[in-house]
Amino acid sequence: MQNKKDFNKNHRMLTLLTWAFIFLVWFIITRFNLVSHLIVPSPGEVIQTFIAIVTDGYNGISLWEHLGISMLRLLIASVLAIVTAVPLGLFSGYFSKVGAVVDSIVQFYRPLPPLAYYVALILWLGIDESSKITLLYLAAFAPIYIACVAAVANIRVEYLLSAKSLGASGKDLFFQIVFPACLPDIFTSIRTAVGVAYTTLVSAEMIAATSGLGWMVIDASRYLKSSVIFVGIIIMGISGVLIDQGLKALEKKIVFWKGYQ
Amino acid sequence: MNNELIIEIDNLTVDYPTENESVRALDGVDLKIYQHDFICVLGPSGCGKSTLLNVIAGFTLPSDGSFLMQGQPVAGPDSQRGVVFQSASLYPWMSVRKNVEFGPKIKGLPAVEINRIASHYLDQVHLLEVADQPPFQLSGGMKQRVALARALANEPAILLLDEPFGALDALTRIHMRQLVRKIWQEDQNTIFMITHDVDEALSLGTRLLVMSKSPGTIIREFSVAFCDRVDQRTGRVHVDADYLARREEILDLIDV
Ligand SMILES: Nc1ncnc2c1ncn2[C@@H]1O[C@H](COP(=O)(O)OP(=O)(O)OP(=O)(O)O)[C@@H](O)[C@H]1O
Ligand SMILES: [Mg+2]
Numbered sequence: 001m002q003n004k005k006d007f008n009k010n011h012r013m014l015t016l017l018t019w020a021f022i023f024l025v026w027f028i029i030t031r032f033n034l035v036s037h038l039i040v041p042s043p044g045e046v047i048q049t050f051i052a053i054v055t056d057g058y059n060g061i062s063l064w065e066h067l068g069i070s071m072l073r074l075l076i077a078s079v080l081a082i083v084t085a086v087p088l089g090l091f092s093g094y095f096s097k098v099g100a101v102v103d104s105i106v107q108f109y110r111p112l113p114p115l116a117y118y119v120a121l122i123l124w125l126g127i128d129e130s131s132k133i134t135l136l137y138l139a140a141f142a143p144i145y146i147a148c149v150a151a152v153a154n155i156r157v158e159y160l161l162s163a164k165s166l167g168a169s170g171k172d173l174f175f176q177i178v179f180p181a182c183l184p185d186i187f188t189s190i191r192t193a194v195g196v197a198y199t200t201l202v203s204a205e206m207i208a209a210t211s212g213l214g215w216m217v218i219d220a221s222r223y224l225k226s227s228v229i230f231v232g233i234i235i236m237g238i239s240g241v242l243i244d245q246g247l248k249a250l251e252k253k254i255v256f257w258k259g260y261q
Numbered sequence: 262m263n264n265e266l267i268i269e270i271d272n273l274t275v276d277y278p279t280e281n282e283s284v285r286a287l288d289g290v291d292l293k294i295y296q297h298d299f300i301c302v303l304g305p306s307g308c309g310k311s312t313l314l315n316v317i318a319g320f321t322l323p324s325d326g327s328f329l330m331q332g333q334p335v336a337g338p339d340s341q342r343g344v345v346f347q348s349a350s351l352y353p354w355m356s357v358r359k360n361v362e363f364g365p366k367i368k369g370l371p372a373v374e375i376n377r378i379a380s381h382y383l384d385q386v387h388l389l390e391v392a393d394q395p396p397f398q399l400s401g402g403m404k405q406r407v408a409l410a411r412a413l414a415n416e417p418a419i420l421l422l423d424e425p426f427g428a429l430d431a432l433t434r435i436h437m438r439q440l441v442r443k444i445w446q447e448d449q450n451t452i453f454m455i456t457h458d459v460d461e462a463l464s465l466g467t468r469l470l471v472m473s474k475s476p477g478t479i480i481r482e483f484s485v486a487f488c489d490r491v492d493q494r495t496g497r498v499h500v501d502a503d504y505l506a507r508r509e510e511i512l513d514l515i516d517v
Contacts, residue, residue: 158350161320162408166364166415167340176363180354257353260397 041227046234049227058228059219061211067235070201070213073129074243077136078194085141085193086186089148094178099149110142114200118207127208139200140193147189151182156261184258187251191244198240213239267418267451268294268317273326275312286312288476290326294419294453299445299488301466302455305515309477310455314421317453318344331418340364343412347424349404351396357407358383358392364415382410385444402433406440413444422454426461434458438465439496442488459511463487464498471514481514483507 023043029035030042037045053063092099109117118135125131155178163177205214213236220228251258273290276283286309294300302310315321316328319338328335330342338344343364351360361379370378383389386406391399396407405425412420422441426434442465445452456462462469469483485507490499498504 156350158346158348159352161318161338162344162346162350162411163363164320164338165318165340165342165344165417166411167367168363172367177352180352183354257395257397260353260395 038224038226041230045227046230049225050231050234053228053231058216059210063235066211066213066216067239069211070205071239073133073136073204073212074194074197074201077133077197078140078190080133080137081140081144081193081197082190085144086148089145090152090174090178090182092145093149093152094174102145103149106142106145109138110146114139115203118203122207132204132209135204136197136200140197143193143196144186144189147185147192148182151185152178154185155181181261184255184261187247187255187258191247191251194243194247195240198236198243201236264296264298266293266295267331268292269327269329269332270316271327271329273313273316273328274324275309275316275321276324285475286477287316288478290478292470292479294451296451297449298451298453299465299467300453300470301462301468302453302470302472303457303459303462303511303515304472305474306457308472308474310472311423312477313472314344314423314453314455317419318342318421340368340415341418342421343415343417343419344421345405345408345412345423345425347427349396349401349408351404351407351411353395353397355396356393357388357396357399360396360407361410361414363411368415378414379410382414383407385413385447386410386440400433402429402437405429405437409441409444413448413450419451419453422452424455424457427457434461435496439491441465442491442496459508459515460498462511463504463508464491469511471511473514483511 026040027043030037030040041049057063058066088098088102092102114135117138118131121131121134125134159177159181160173163173168176201212202214202217205212206218209215213232217229217232217236220226220232270290270292273287273292274285275287276285290309290313292313302313304310312321316323319335319342351357352363355363358379361382362375365375365378379392380389383392386409388403388406388410391403396404399407409425425441426437429437438461441452441454444450445465454462454465463485465488466485467488469485470479471481471483472478473480487498487504487507491497492499
């Protein structure tokens with residue numbers, strides 16, 4: 001165990017060093033004017049812009065509102081994706097007829113670039129929230145659905161056979177064995193899905209939005225405010241990591257048996 | 262035999278379909294199982310022991326021949342036939358107690374009764390003190406005892422064990438044998454057990470079935486009663502000339 005501790009410590013050190021190096025390169029590039037300030041702002045500028053945005057907001061809207069609206073879109077889309085993709089995916093894996101209906105549709109839209117169908121979504125749903133949330137929803141749906149189908153196929157046969165020999169069938173078998181047996185994979189896929197949805201956030205906020213982190217970055221790019229772009233990207237990066245850490249903590253609590261099946 | 266007939270298998274054949282041609286795993290198996298039999302099945306690897314157990318469990322359907330349980334044909338697995346696999350198939354998301362309570366709960370028994378049954382069988386396999394732990398924290402032998410208690414909790418008409426101690430070390434195996442023997446004597450269960458260990462079969466069984474490969478069928482049956490001569494303290498069979506002769510005879514049959 002002592003070894004493992006040292007190992008982890010070493011790794012954390014490496015991560016810190018990597019970031020220290022990135023900051024150093026950034027600092028040197030900007031300090032000696034190796035590239036234009038319009039393209040890469042200096043760390044000092046980014047920090048100043050950050051403070052300015054925190055205190056005064058951006059475009060008259062506070063940073064918390066930008067962050068809040070983006071997170072709300074992400075949250076609504078993710079929750080909708082989870083409550084629909086999990087049952088549909090499990091049913092598809094369990095009853096091959098359901099799979100025959102749903103599978104091909106998911107396989108068809110999954111590789112499409114989100115922007116391509118976003119245009120169609122706007123046409124059908126209008127330019128306000130519903131098309132944005134639908135875009136994020138579709139991005140999050142596919143990974144969860146596909147993981148659920150695969151998870152059912154990978155359930156240990158002995159789990160199902162012994163449950164049947166203990167008298168379980170139908171609903172009991174599905175809710176007490178199939179669902180929990182798939183939970184570890186479901187959780188992993190939720191983490192992937194939220195990540196994928198987050199990456200489409202900028203696309204969703206590119207068109208006809210007036211707030212949101214993605215919008216802030218797009219808007220700043222129109223006026224070449226590179227330090228705002230940097231602030232936006234860094235906030236998105238950090239919040240993305242925090243969301244994943246949160247989900248990971250939740251996973252550890254709920255799927256405590258992960259790795260022991 | 263004045264005990265009640267539980268299972269009647271007549272000219273059973275099982276073919277597994279494969280890509281080119283089907284594999285005949287069982288060919289013309291006849292078997293009658295009576296109440297309180299302790300059947301041990303021996304035979305070379307791949308001779309169809311697990312297939313026979315799977316048919317009795319209801320996991321595999323006969324390709325030909327008949328299989329009746331208490332006079333009725335069997336359509337699939339149900340709570341009348343409890344199964345323990347070689348590797349424990351305990352549910353890691355349930356505590357040990359919840360695993361054992363699973364069958365009675367499915368049956369819809371009242372909560373008090375479920376609790377009483379689980380406590381009784383956990384006590385019988387000496388695991389009451391770990392009842393609230395998740396099963397993955399237990400040793401291999403303890404897991405198999407939980408699996409046994411889980412199957413027993415349903416009070417099935419027959420208990421089907423597929424090499425239940427196969428993955429355990431020698432000492433744990435002796436303890437497990439003692440435990441199963443004691444349960445079988447106390448509760449008057451009917452047991453059908455596959456093993457690859459002749460001594461295990463001789464020290465537990467009342468009927469030993471020896472199977473052959475291709476055709477996968479029962480070639481000999483021995484009625485034995487060495488289990489009555491087990492040392493109560495050590496759990497070992499008193500080995501005599503009679504025992505050794507039987508042992509040789511069976512090994513010769515398997516070894517061809
Ligand atoms: N699902 C299956 N599909 C095709 N062939 C199978 C299948 N299951 C078993 N067989 C074949 O049927 C035969 C009997 O297999 P079975 O598992 O019943 O043997 P066994 O006596 O239990 O062997 P072991 O002692 O190794 O467990 C073997 O030849 C095996 O290859
Ligand atoms: Mg086998």
